[in-house]
Amino acid sequence: xxxxxxxxxxxxxxxxxxxxxxxxxxxxxxxxxxxxxxxxxxxxxxxxxxxxxxxxxxxxxxxxxxxxxxxxxxxxxxxxxxxxxxxxxxxxxxxxxxxxxxxxxxxxxxxxxxxxxxxxxxxxxxxxxxxxxxxxxxxxxxxxxxxxxxxxxxxxxxxxxxxxxxxxxxxxxxxxxxxxxxxxxxxxxxxxx
Amino acid sequence: xxxxxxxxxxxxxxxxxxxxxxxxxxxxxxxxxxxxxxxxxxxxxxxxxxxxxxxxxxxxxxxxxxxxxxxxxxxxxxxxxxxxxxxxxx
Numbered sequence: 001x002x003x004x005x006x007x008x009x010x011x012x013x014x015x016x017x018x019x020x021x022x023x024x025x026x027x028x029x030x031x032x033x034x035x036x037x038x039x040x041x042x043x044x045x046x047x048x049x050x051x052x053x054x055x056x057x058x059x060x061x062x063x064x065x066x067x068x069x070x071x072x073x074x075x076x077x078x079x080x081x082x083x084x085x086x087x088x089x090x091x092x093x094x095x096x097x098x099x100x101x102x103x104x105x106x107x108x109x110x111x112x113x114x115x116x117x118x119x120x121x122x123x124x125x126x127x128x129x130x131x132x133x134x135x136x137x138x139x140x141x142x143x144x145x146x147x148x149x150x151x152x153x154x155x156x157x158x159x160x161x162x163x164x165x166x167x168x169x170x171x172x173x174x175x176x177x178x179x180x181x182x183x184x185x186x187x188x189x190x191x192x193x
Numbered sequence: 194x195x196x197x198x199x200x201x202x203x204x205x206x207x208x209x210x211x212x213x214x215x216x217x218x219x220x221x222x223x224x225x226x227x228x229x230x231x232x233x234x235x236x237x238x239x240x241x242x243x244x245x246x247x248x249x250x251x252x253x254x255x256x257x258x259x260x261x262x263x264x265x266x267x268x269x270x271x272x273x274x275x276x277x278x279x280x281x282x283x
Contacts, residue, residue, distance in 0.1 A: 014256050022259060026266050033270030041277060053221065062218055066211065073207040076249050077200070084196055170251075177249045181242050187214075188238035192221040193231055 013167075021171045025178045028141075032182050035137060036189055039130040050127055052191055055120060057111060064107045065187050068142075071100025072180040075149075075173045082162050082169040090162050090169070094153045097176065101146040108139050131190060138186055141179045148172055206248045213241050242267075 043049050078093035112132075122132045152172045155161030161168050194202075220233045247253040252260045 014259065019259070022262055026262055029266035030269065033266055033273070037270060037274055037277065040274065044281065058218070058221070062214065065214055069207065069210045069214065072210075072245065072249055073203060076203045080196060080200060080203075174250055177245055180249075181245045184238055184241045184245065188217060188234050192217060192234055 015167055017167060017171055018174070021174050025174065028178070029182070032134075032137070032185075035130075035134050036185065039134055039190065042126050042130055046126055050125075052193070055115075055118075055127070056131075056191055057114065058191060060107065060111055061187060061191050064104055064111075065183065067100055067103050067107070068180050068183050071097045071104070072177055074100060075176045079170045079173045082166065083164060085164040087156065087162060090156055091153065094149060094156065094169070098146055098149050098153060101142050101149065101176075104142055105139060105146070108135070108142075134186060134190060138179070138182055141182070145176050145179050148175060202248065206244050209244060210241055213237050213244075 074093045074096040078090055078097060081087075081089035081093055120128045120131070122129055149172055152161055152169060155168075217234060217237045220230065220237070223230075225233075246263060250263075252263055
């Protein structure tokens with residue numbers, strides 16, 4: 001995006017970059033949709049399926065869900081700070097969002113280590129296979145989001161990204177909120193139902 | 194909308210997401226029938242996902258076509274799931 005285009009972009013304008021991110025998110029959502037349907041189908045047709053609440057640590061995952069929701073708020077605050085040209089707040093909120101993402105990954109790694117220790121692996125059962133495929137695919141998205149936001153944060157610190165009208169922070173935010181939105185669905189369908 | 198009003202709205206949404214997540218956990222441990230459990234949890238998750246999409250992803254203020262594009266994968270997944278359920282019940 002050149003400087004002239006950046007200067008023209010104020011508010012929530014529909015630019016090629018934003019539409020491009022949305023098209024990517026739609027295709028990514030379809031992939032998650034396929035994985036969720038595979039999980040539901042295998043569960044419905046399986047003769048033995050564990051009660052998720054008896055195998056999985058719901059309070060720990062609920063904490064992780066709150067962490068991701070909080071990181072969505074910090075992200076939206078970062079977008080607002082970018083729009084108002086408050087660089088200090090932008091750095092602070094982006095840093096908090098990256099920290100939230102790292103925290104989520106750390107809790108997920110802790111959860112996995114306990115589940116593997118208890119005998120739930122990718123090849124131990126259909127439940128294990130679908131559970132790890134879905135949650136690790138989402139975890140890979142969180143990891144990508146942390147990298148993406150870290151690069152944006154680096155650009156802000158160097159003064160290259162984050163001027164009022166620059167949509168790159170908002171577009172990165174779209175990806176991060178999408179990761180949060182998908183987790184809301186995974187938490188419900190895999191952990192609670 | 195002023196920046197202060199928008200920040201206030203974001204914090205209200207955060208509170209709503211927090212409360213809805215607590216409600217989901219409460220419903221999951223209430224010991225209600227499977228059908229009621231699935232209905233309530235799907236409803237609560239849809240409201241939460243809708244709040245994130247509408248307000249945090251700004252779909253509330255975007256062009257209607259972008260909103261339609263965003264709902265497409267969810268409608269397609271729900272349609273696919275409905276076909277599978279109908280096939281299974283035949």
